[in-house]
Amino acid sequence: MVTRSKHIKINHEFIRELTKLPECENLKNCYQCGACSSYCPSFKYSKVYNPRKIVQDVLVGLKDEILENTNLWFCGVCHACTEQCPQGVELSEILSHIRNLASKIGNIPTHLVSEVKNLLETGQVVPPSSAINRRREKFGLPELPDAPVDEIRTLVKSTGFEDMIRRKIELEKAKEREIMEEAKARMKKMEEKKTEDA
Amino acid sequence: MTKIGLALCDCFGQFAEVIDLDSIEQSMRDSGKFSVILRKDDFCMTSGLESIKQMITENNLEKIVIAACSPKAYETVFRKVIEELGMNKYSSLVMVNLENHVVAVHKEMPKEATKKAKALILAAVAKIEKAESIEKIKIPIQPTTLIIGGGIAGETAAQELTDLGFDVTLVERRPSIGGRMLQLGTVYPTDDCSLCVRSSGYVGFDVGGPRRCFYRGGLGTLDKLEILTNTEVKDVKGQIGNFKVSLEKKPRYVNERCINCHKCAEVCPVEVENSFDFNLTKRKAIYRPFPQSIPPYYVIDPNICLFEKCAKCVEICPTNAINLNEKSEKMEKALGIVIMATGFEEYDASRLNYGYGMFPDVVTQLQLARMLDPTGPSYGEPYRPSNQDMPQKIVMIQCAGSRDETHMPYCSNVCCMIALKHSIMIKEKHPEIDITICYMDIRSVGKNYEEYYRKARELGVVFLRGKPSYVVDDQRTEKILVEVENTLTGEFNILETDLVALSMAMVPSKGSAELAKMLGIELDEYGFIQPLDPKIRPVETNVAGVFATGCTITPMDIPTTMAYSGTASIRAAKLMQSREMEKDKVTAWVNQDICSTCRICEQVCPFSAIEMGVKEDGKLGPAEVLDAKCYACGLCVSACPSAAISFKFYSEEQLKAEISSLLHNGGTDKKIIAFLCDECAYGTADEAGFMGLQYDPSVYIVRVPCISRVDPQLVLSTLQEGADGVLVIGCLKDRCHFLKGSEVGDLRVNLLRLLLNQMGINEERVKMYFVDCAEVNLFTRAVEEMTQTLETIGKLQMQ
Amino acid sequence: MTEYALFLGCMVPNRLPHLEFSFRKILNHLDSNDLVHDISGFGCCPEPIGFPGMDNITFMTLAARNLTVAEEQKLDILTLCTGCFESLKTASVKLKHEPKLLEKVNKHLSKVGREYNGTVEVKHIAQFFYDDIGFEKLKKNVVKHLDNIKVAAHYGCHLLRPSEILAFDDPHNPTKLDELIEATGAKSVMYLRRDYCCGAGTKSLDGNVAAEMVMEKLRQIARVGADCMSVVCPFCFLQFDLGQEMASRAFKDSYDVPYQIPVLYYTQLLGLSFGIDPKEFDFKRHRIKVKPLLEKIDAVAVPAV
Ligand code: SF4
Ligand code: SF4
Ligand code: SF4
Numbered sequence A: 001m002v003t004r005s006k007h008i009k010i011n012h013e014f015i016r017e018l019t020k021l022p023e024c025e026n027l028k029n030c031y032q033c034g035a036c037s038s039y040c041p042s043f044k045y046s047k048v049y050n051p052r053k054i055v056q057d058v059l060v061g062l063k064d065e066i067l068e069n070t071n072l073w074f075c076g077v078c079h080a081c082t083e084q085c086p087q088g089v090e091l092s093e094i095l096s097h098i099r100n101l102a103s104k105i106g107n108i109p110t111h112l113v114s115e116v117k118n119l120l121e122t123g124q125v126v127p128p129s130s131a132i133n134r135r136r137e138k139f140g141l142p143e144l145p146d147a148p149v150d151e152i153r154t155l156v157k158s159t160g161f162e163d164m165i166r167r168k169i170e171l172e173k174a175k176e177r178e179i180m181e182e183a184k185a186r187m188k189k190m191e192e193k194k195t196e197d198a
Numbered sequence B: 001m002t003k004i005g006l007a008l009c010d011c012f013g014q015f016a017e018v019i020d021l022d023s024i025e026q027s028m029r030d031s032g033k034f035s036v037i038l039r040k041d042d043f044c045m046t047s048g049l050e051s052i053k054q055m056i057t058e059n060n061l062e063k064i065v066i067a068a069c070s071p072k073a074y075e076t077v078f079r080k081v082i083e084e085l086g087m088n089k090y091s092s093l094v095m096v097n098l099e100n101h102v103v104a105v106h107k108e109m110p111k112e113a114t115k116k117a118k119a120l121i122l123a124a125v126a127k128i129e130k131a132e133s134i135e136k137i138k139i140p141i142q143p144t145t146l147i148i149g150g151g152i153a154g155e156t157a158a159q160e161l162t163d164l165g166f167d168v169t170l171v172e173r174r175p176s177i178g179g180r181m182l183q184l185g186t187v188y189p190t191d192d193c194s195l196c197v198r199s200s201g202y203v204g205f206d207v208g209g210p211r212r213c214f215y216r217g218g219l220g221t222l223d224k225l226e227i228l229t230n231t232e233v234k235d236v237k238g239q240i241g242n243f244k245v246s247l248e249k250k251p252r253y254v255n256e257r258c259i260n261c262h263k264c265a266e267v268c269p270v271e272v273e274n275s276f277d278f279n280l281t282k283r284k285a286i287y288r289p290f291p292q293s294i295p296p297y298y299v300i301d302p303n304i305c306l307f308e309k310c311a312k313c314v315e316i317c318p319t320n321a322i323n324l325n326e327k328s329e330k331m332e333k334a335l336g337i338v339i340m341a342t343g344f345e346e347y348d349a350s351r352l353n354y355g356y357g358m359f360p361d362v363v364t365q366l367q368l369a370r371m372l373d374p375t376g377p378s379y380g381e382p383y384r385p386s387n388q389d390m391p392q393k394i395v396m397i398q399c400a401g402s403r404d405e406t407h408m409p410y411c412s413n414v415c416c417m418i419a420l421k422h423s424i425m426i427k428e429k430h431p432e433i434d435i436t437i438c439y440m441d442i443r444s445v446g447k448n449y450e451e452y453y454r455k456a457r458e459l460g461v462v463f464l465r466g467k468p469s470y471v472v473d474d475q476r477t478e479k480i481l482v483e484v485e486n487t488l489t490g491e492f493n494i495l496e497t498d499l500v501a502l503s504m505a506m507v508p509s510k511g512s513a514e515l516a517k518m519l520g521i522e523l524d525e526y527g528f529i530q531p532l533d534p535k536i537r538p539v540e541t542n543v544a545g546v547f548a549t550g551c552t553i554t555p556m557d558i559p560t561t562m563a564y565s566g567t568a569s570i571r572a573a574k575l576m577q578s579r580e581m582e583k584d585k586v587t588a589w590v591n592q593d594i595c596s597t598c599r600i601c602e603q604v605c606p607f608s609a610i611e612m613g614v615k616e617d618g619k620l621g622p623a624e625v626l627d628a629k630c631y632a633c634g635l636c637v638s639a640c641p642s643a644a645i646s647f648k649f650y651s652e653e654q655l656k657a658e659i660s661s662l663l664h665n666g667g668t669d670k671k672i673i674a675f676l677c678d679e680c681a682y683g684t685a686d687e688a689g690f691m692g693l694q695y696d697p698s699v700y701i702v703r704v705p706c707i708s709r710v711d712p713q714l715v716l717s718t719l720q721e722g723a724d725g726v727l728v729i730g731c732l733k734d735r736c737h738f739l740k741g742s743e744v745g746d747l748r749v750n751l752l753r754l755l756l757n758q759m760g761i762n763e764e765r766v767k768m769y770f771v772d773c774a775e776v777n778l779f780t781r782a783v784e785e786m787t788q789t790l791e792t793i794g795k796l797q798m799q
Numbered sequence C: 001m002t003e004y005a006l007f008l009g010c011m012v013p014n015r016l017p018h019l020e021f022s023f024r025k026i027l028n029h030l031d032s033n034d035l036v037h038d039i040s041g042f043g044c045c046p047e048p049i050g051f052p053g054m055d056n057i058t059f060m061t062l063a064a065r066n067l068t069v070a071e072e073q074k075l076d077i078l079t080l081c082t083g084c085f086e087s088l089k090t091a092s093v094k095l096k097h098e099p100k101l102l103e104k105v106n107k108h109l110s111k112v113g114r115e116y117n118g119t120v121e122v123k124h125i126a127q128f129f130y131d132d133i134g135f136e137k138l139k140k141n142v143v144k145h146l147d148n149i150k151v152a153a154h155y156g157c158h159l160l161r162p163s164e165i166l167a168f169d170d171p172h173n174p175t176k177l178d179e180l181i182e183a184t185g186a187k188s189v190m191y192l193r194r195d196y197c198c199g200a201g202t203k204s205l206d207g208n209v210a211a212e213m214v215m216e217k218l219r220q221i222a223r224v225g226a227d228c229m230s231v232v233c234p235f236c237f238l239q240f241d242l243g244q245e246m247a248s249r250a251f252k253d254s255y256d257v258p259y260q261i262p263v264l265y266y267t268q269l270l271g272l273s274f275g276i277d278p279k280e281f282d283f284k285r286h287r288i289k290v291k292p293l294l295e296k297i298d299a300v301a302v303p304a305v
């Protein structure tokens, strides 16, 4: 899935770094059989996301290529790969750790960013709605207690997660701005050209 | 007083470069222990040996201490010499390893070295004084062998042994011998018929020819071979030379009057899956296992036969060969040797995600082998069991259950070759059939094997590198779909196919575990027989006189099996040929008055050498060591809570006397006793000498057969006697010469360390190490670590 | 008897209250209300798919916060959603066995005056019915044997895997939910790809991938002639109910669609066998019509003796 430069030097550092993390030790046992990918529903249907290939890339140390790849997030976290692996590689856990590293450099999909926004605002990923609350009443279901938004905010700050997400949002805004400016510049050029032509 | 002589060697002046031999001689004279002291520098040579003989005869010596080089190198030579003079080779000789324990390793410390040499010689005296004479025992060996399992492995061993003139009883639980090989149809590396076996007798005589058809090979007619089919081993007792075997011969219901007319099967109303064809076909309740079966008669399957409710076959049988009332027959036999040849079966394919059992068109390679057998159900043509059609496409899946931590972690050895063989057979006949082999690695190792791989490619077999995850079917097209990533291209493939053949892992046959239990033999975690040593003794088991061959040890192909069976036969013949086994009684023995019948020794003995006795009233009696099985490791001696078991050689008194003498006469500012097992650990210390490594002279080496002989009590008393530190060094745990010695030793020492802590003694005073003979510096490192510890914690003050 | 704090999560109470209702109804029917308590203070579980991928420690901390809420009341946790189950159970297992992780998490928790001591067990309602309520009690309440219908059980990834942590059932060949279904008298049918994912996890990234997964499952289920599915997770429920309708539309050329396989949350199915009036469950909220199923049941359902 990663497009490679012509000559690749095997870099053992990334795997050393990764295998220090919990559950990642057994990554080295992978013999590249593809039992994981042959099962992975996400690979089967998306064709762009291949868990075995990620392990292969880790084994040869293609750190940047892996972490910058947005397809990482295609994993449905069904853990089937872990159960399939004949070598006891806890693949879904490892992939999760890899996504943690990717997140640190801003590789987080937008739907998760909005999920976090929801969480920080309402304390829940799927927030309540008044229509549903009316339905609850009809069912005679108990009223829902308030979500502990403050505590969640404090914790998220404490772990540094909020910062990470904020950085990501800023990054995105900066990118947006860049795109806008580029577009403006292009418009300007076009107008200039028009006037010139005229 | 016992007359003891001392032979003090100078090894051509080499010892004198370090130690003061005159002073040593003087001290020994002063000790008054020796009637005579002989100093020479060539004891290991003919001249030296002669002088030893002379010293012994001239002085009427009863015992002798030889202070020279390593016993590992010369003990056997010296023992032979004194045995010739009528002395007991165990109780009359002790060697002191001056070369490797003193001279070579304390080069810069002549004073300490000289003192150490003296202490070692005196300890040798202390040890030899307590030595009891060891008698010889003779164990009669009946020249008869029980072979369990009538497949190619067992048959071959049976042929070898009968050719060598021994009587063999071959027991097979199925109704015919022949085993798995006959089901294979065609076999590699010769691509010929699997019925081929080696002929008995000598090539060119009698049954002649290098190989013969199974049923013409003369197996059924060998005078010295008794074949018992439909027979199960129910119990085995006793030891090598005289195993008491209980057998049960199940009724066959058809006797030798049977002329194979097949009339009975025609009228028989019940049908069942034919296991010879791995359930691809059906057979009747009365059937012939396969056309060449030995014995060549029909048989009734009692599980499905309707018996007297039907008895149609009895009516129709023209020779009156059927007796539905036949009963099973119990037999007792006494046999000298046992060979396990119980073979393999395929791992349960339905445990994989490959649709086996769900889709009839998913078969195993053995089922495919039946199809490809020219005498098989389809006369050698592959077909789809669902509709009997010829498949247009075939997918084979390798490592199905093998090399898989969630199933069988090992490689099953033959599956790559079988898949290659089958694909070549199909392609040669039907080039139009597409074959894809899903593999991870193709293992076609060696001459004439890799050639199969090339040939398969030449013929157009496609190799797809990937382990399929799922096999499903497409209802509409009636095709089987194999889902797999081609890991070389990174693409997800759905292979549409008509037939799937699974190269299943090989596992030990059912029932081999129970047999192993009866025989007391060790199995590995997968249920294969654990050879005594996988490298050096591949066909021997932990129980003396019980051998194994074929796939009951590990998955192997036919040529390898032939070689294994040959080796097992030679090993068996070696024991049987002299009709008796002579052994020195260095083995353990039980003082039956003290034995509390706790059964601990019975459980711990790695060689199943201990049996509990039976009292007259039928109650449990004291334990008994079966000498022929005992390897004299000493594990039981130190395990017995009642101290009822002892050794005459390496006896408790001997060890205690030796240690006490060492601690009394030796040592520098500190005293360290190092218990070294007589195998790798002692070898390592020798090696340190050969390499000239230097270490602290306060270490004294005490030889024990195995570190499992070192019980906590002995270590404690060593500390009490004045040792500041104790080293216990044995072989690597998984390479212990006595199988479990190092493991048990480790447990014991750890326990002891706990105990020491409770007693207020620093547990670091006892250290344990495991070595491989070649790890020279481990011994010196152990000494260094101990001396360092002692430097920090000081001498031991015992209350 | 172990007592539980009911962890509702977000999807069930905020989008699918009729599933919550069915559980409470059953609990009431079994007279087991005192086993399950509503307590306040729970927050997002957080969801086990995207969240741990962003930051594992934050994930653990937020999950542990929920555990402390139950711990304070000396209760174990019961979940209605397999997602909540995986998140909370993973946290409880890992925090129990990795003291270093617990220490880290507790450092963060101390900022909100909390500390987790590792005492809370987490259960999903399937396990609750299997172990705590038990078959005897379930069967005693069955008044309407559902003999006439074939049910396809969908366990859901997050109930089964990773099996080493969740330890609910054999991940390759689970049987517990089937047994629970059969307690109603219905036949639980085997089908291919029982362990396949519903696809909910990939929906946000690529609706097509998710739809393909739904279709693959439905194809196998339809093939064995199942009359309905039974699920134990609101996400799976949505995927198969609403998702079935949408996927059927999307794949109208390549499959024998539209499929019409009703999807019942396990406690709804149980409720039918308990003789609870189907009207109470508000089945009209389901996108795939349940009515034909109800008719089929009533066609021959025999009162249990
Ligand atoms: S957990 Fe992710 S990578 Fe593993 S099989 Fe499921 S979707 Fe594929
Ligand atoms: S299944 Fe395991 S061994 Fe095979 S490629 Fe995937 S991670 Fe590697
Ligand atoms: S037993 Fe009967 S059927 Fe069989 S061979 Fe003899 S006669 Fe024929």
Ligand code: SF4
Pocket (backbone or CB within 6 Å): B587, B588, B604, B605, B606, B607, B608, B609, B610, B625, B629, B630, B631, B632, B633, B634, B635, B636, B637
């Ligand atoms: S000395 Fe060893 S082999 Fe002999 S009986 Fe005791 S434990 Fe068994």
